[in-house]
Amino acid sequence: MSNPGPRRRSAAACLVATTLLATAACSGADTTALGGDPADAAKLKLTATTPAAKGRQDKVNWLLEDEPDSLDLDTQGSSAGRVVLTNVCERLYQLQPDMSIKPLLAAKARTPDDRTLVLTVRDGVTFHDGSKLTADDVLWSLKRHADPDMEQADEFGNVRSMRKTGAREITIRFKAPDALFTKALAGDAGIVWNKEQVTAAGKEFGTPGQGDACSGPYELSGWKSGDSLTIKAYDGYWGKKPLTRQVTFRWASDSALVNALRTGAADGTYAESPNTASALRTAKGIDRHYGPSTASLVLIPTARGGLKDPQIRRALSLAVDREGIARSGYGGLVQPWATPVGSGAWGYEKPRFAAAQRKLASSAPASPTADDLAEAKKLVKSAGAPADPVVIGTDSSQGRTVVANAVRAALQRIGLKGQIKTVPTAQFEEFYSDPQARADIDVLVGDWYISKADPMGFYDNGLSDSSNNWVGFKDATYDKLVHRALGTLDDARRAALAVDVQRRFVDAAVWIPLAQVPSALVLDDRMTGPPASQSYLYYPWAAELGLKKG
Incomplete structure (x- = not known):
């Protein structure tokens, strides 16, 4: 399944409870304030792993952005619970740091x-x-x-x-x-539970005071609701013994999270926002690592107004300044991107997917040239410019505000009008889940990730009957190719089909991709070892966390 911004579930996706691109305690569009460098988007290097640790560690303090609602991922699949339980609960298959399985x-x-x-x-x-x-x-x-x-x-x-x-x-x-x-x-569909323990706990399973009912390198040793959650190494583990003996999780958000890392009160976090890492760029004693992720920043059009015409959507894609968004909205720590799924989805056939991504860059330029804008204006003229303004749905978070303004500017550059509709952040998730909530917008400033390292985990969003196909795209050939790819077990053949499906999706601008969003690991500079890629949601990262020196 794939996962939109504030993570909820759907036939193709699950959305996260807090926005994946929520910014840290920063405001305005000043790159310097974010700690960014205008060239960062171009030079940002993504690595799946960090250097192997050489020394063991007794105790580590780790930050989450929220306290888990439950540790039963069958009933509450939150990212906070997953970051903890990936060290505790093993699955039938295991996602690797390079996103293979x-x-x-x-x-x-x-x-x-x-x-x-x-x-x-x-x-x-x-x-x-x-x-x-x-x-x-x-x-x-x-x-x-x-x-x-x-x-x-x-x-x-x-x-x-x-x-x-x-x-x-x-x-x-x-x-x-x-x-x-x-x-x-x-x-999460591969977690193996202890049947007797889950059955005995009944509806209380996953709550404070209950056991974890899992195998894995760590076991749950305590959960003080509202305060902390602790895991410790399981002595009877069948595999390689963890380097870190105990991990205590606490939760904080925005400036409190940044301050805890800056002062050494916490040893690390997987930041849900690249800007958390950016806000710590000048902090001493902290390393920042960026890894491949499936996450992307996207525009999701609806069939309400002018963007129901694919020519207008393609024109907007040509005119929007992705590099400016990356620099001003996210401190240079997202990368302009031509497809709606990040490179972490390339869990196989990486060279083929990378080449396909490069070929599509002409339809999604990092910064539009005069030729791009001329082509966009031709498309608008051919389609007929919509008389009403294009309404852009967003919340007031810095990143989305920057994107919304960039979209309005892009529309103006090609002779169209844009109007921004801002809702409270708490209400923003309704755009994804409730058709009535988006009845008055033409395009949503959105974000999305998929839980499987395969692009075909995303492209079912373009099927004619998908609940995430808001613009009403219908293409019988596209539908046929998607279903064929989903049923093709051979990786090379499936990759060829996926590339074809991807090209059709992007050509029709069913969604408009803006940037890929790397995973961000922030770590005390004495430590190393865990993966930097999105695998941290499904891989026992704490077991490899240790000291740089033996």
Whole structure:
């Protein structure tokens, strides 16, 4: 599934409770105030990992932007809970720092035909209460995830049956070939719960005072609601022992988060905003790392007004100043981008996807040239300029305000009028979830990420019947290619189809891409080891966190 800005769930996506691009305690468009450099967007280097740690660490203090609502990711799939539990709860597959996947609690996986997946459950694994992980636990967990009331239910829509077919074997059969299912098993749909522990806890599972019901390098050792949450290394872990013995999580946002890192009260955080890292650029004793992410900053048009015409949408894409947005809105720490999904989605066939991204840059220039604007004006003339202003939906956060102003300026450059509609940040999520909330806007300043490292986890948003296809794009060939790609198990063949689908989506400007948004890791400069990529949401990052010196 993919994930829009304030993360909610949908057939193609889940949206985060706080906006992925919410800014730190900064205001105005002054790059210097953000700690930015006008050239940063061009020279920003993304690395999936940080240098390996050499020394062990007893205790680490880590910051989240929110306290988890629950530690049951089946019922509350928040990013805060996920950052904690990725160290505690293992999955059947594991997302790697380079955004590829490999079997984990499934020791082996085979596909006797393109509609069957056979998993061999790893032997010798224990839950944190000491009980052995069994195939029965795996099957029960999969069925719990698939329950219609659970967060991951839509990942199982193509599953025909799930059965235990051996002492340590689970067989899953599909209605049609499903290329993304194993990627879902590297996410929350692949968590294996301790059946007895979850059942005994009932509705209290995932709340303070309850056990974690997982296997993994760490176990939950305490949760003081409103104060802190602690995990400690599990001595009976079947795999490599963690470098850091204990991690205590606390939560803060905006200036409080920045100050805690600046003063050394906290050792690190995965910042939901690049501007958090930017605000710490001049702070001593802090390292900042940026990694590949699937996240993007986008404009999502509706069919209400002038942007229902694809020529007007293409004209806007040619005229908007992406480099200016990156510099003024995000301190140079997002990158102008020509597709609506970040490079972290390239979990396979990276060279092919990178080449396809470069080819599309002419339709989404970093900074529009005179030729770009001339072409945009031709498109407007051909379509017929809309008489009414294009209404731009946003909130008052700095990044979105900069984007909204840049969109209005782009419209003016090509002879069109723009009008900004600002709503309170608390109300902004309604634009995504409620058609009535966006009934008076023509385009939303949005952000999006996908949980699977595969571009095809995004492009179902352009299907004719997708709830996220707000502009009413309909193309039978596009729909056919998307479904074919989703059923193509061979990576090279699926990548070829994905590139074709991507080109059609961008050519039609179903959404208008602006920038990719890297993951941002902020860390005490004595420490190193965890991944910098978006894998931190699904990979046990704390186990590799340690000291630079042995």
